[in-house]
Amino acid sequence: MVLKLYSAEGSNCSERVEWVLVYKGLKWERIEVTAEDLAGPYQQNINPFGFVPMLDHDGFRLAESIAIIEYLEELHPNPAVLGNTITERARIREICSFVSTTIHSPQNRSVLTFFRPELETQDKKRLRAAWIAKTLGTLEPMLWQHSGFCQGSNFSLADIFVATIYKKLVQHGGDPLPAYEEHREFLFQQNMTEASRN
Ligand SMILES: N[C@@H](CCC(=O)N[C@@H](CS)C(=O)NCC(=O)O)C(=O)O
Incomplete structure (x- = not known):
């Protein structure tokens, strides 16, 4: 299983996902997206929304930090970040x-x-x-x-x-x-x- 995260320095939404990945102890790779790439090749080829973060899990690509985190929580429920009750x-x-x-x-x-x-x-x-x-x-x-x-x-x-x-x-x-x-x-x-x- 290869988890890659398209991220950007100073991106608040990416940081949320990175923190979850680290807290859950997952092995992942970070791909930096520059400001120029965001509205250019990245938007054309990777994430049509033109935003970071974007997760790539063995080729399955998912945007939106909350959707990504919910996906990670379902894949790796422990330790939980979404509570127990x-x-x-x-x-x-x-x-x-x-x-x-x-x-x-x-x-x-x-x-x-x-x-x-x-x-x-x-x-x-x-x-x-x-x-x-x-x-x-x-x-x-x-x-x-x-x-x-x-x-x-x-x-x-x-x-x-x-x-x-x-x-x-x-x-x-x-x-x-x-x-x-x-x-x-x-x-x-x-x-x-x-x-x-x-
Ligand atoms: N709703 C999206 C928002 C994503 C978002 O706003 N990302 C910002 C960084 S925190 C971004 O890519 N901004 C680039 C821009 O506004 O051009 C999420 O939660 O992932």
Whole structure:
């Protein structure tokens, strides 16, 4: 079985999948896609959506980070990232869906460029950071209700989605958010780090 992941430096969605691959202890190969390739040969030949990540499992290609992660979870259920009970799984999916659709998508580079082509890079970064900060504020009351992990008492995909989108906020120059900083520190203490490159 050969697992390959088309990924890109700084890609938030790819990082989610990479973290899952590492956490599950899977052997995989990373293929870097450059910004120029994304809208060119990569879109023509590999992923018609023109986005990373894209998984290639023995020739079966799959796009969309959540679909990829669900596929990996079904292939390799242990250790689980989607929780153990039906309500746990539902809550984890609720958080991940909010991060993926409400927080991440509007600030995606190509989405922002489509709607605001006039903005300079720095202004785009500021806008992206402001949106992530605002929506992480909305999400906060849903998190850390039972432990330092985002949902329930165990590490899950919710931690991965939250930690990686928070990292994006910091990369865009947003002000630190204390609760999310604490979460990052907690994961580090638990050895659940973002050291996701193999
Ligand atoms: N819904 C997709 C979104 C993928 C996506 O937005 N990927 C970004 C990197 S995080 C990308 O390829 N951006 C390139 C661009 O916007 O041109 C997923 O979850 O995989």
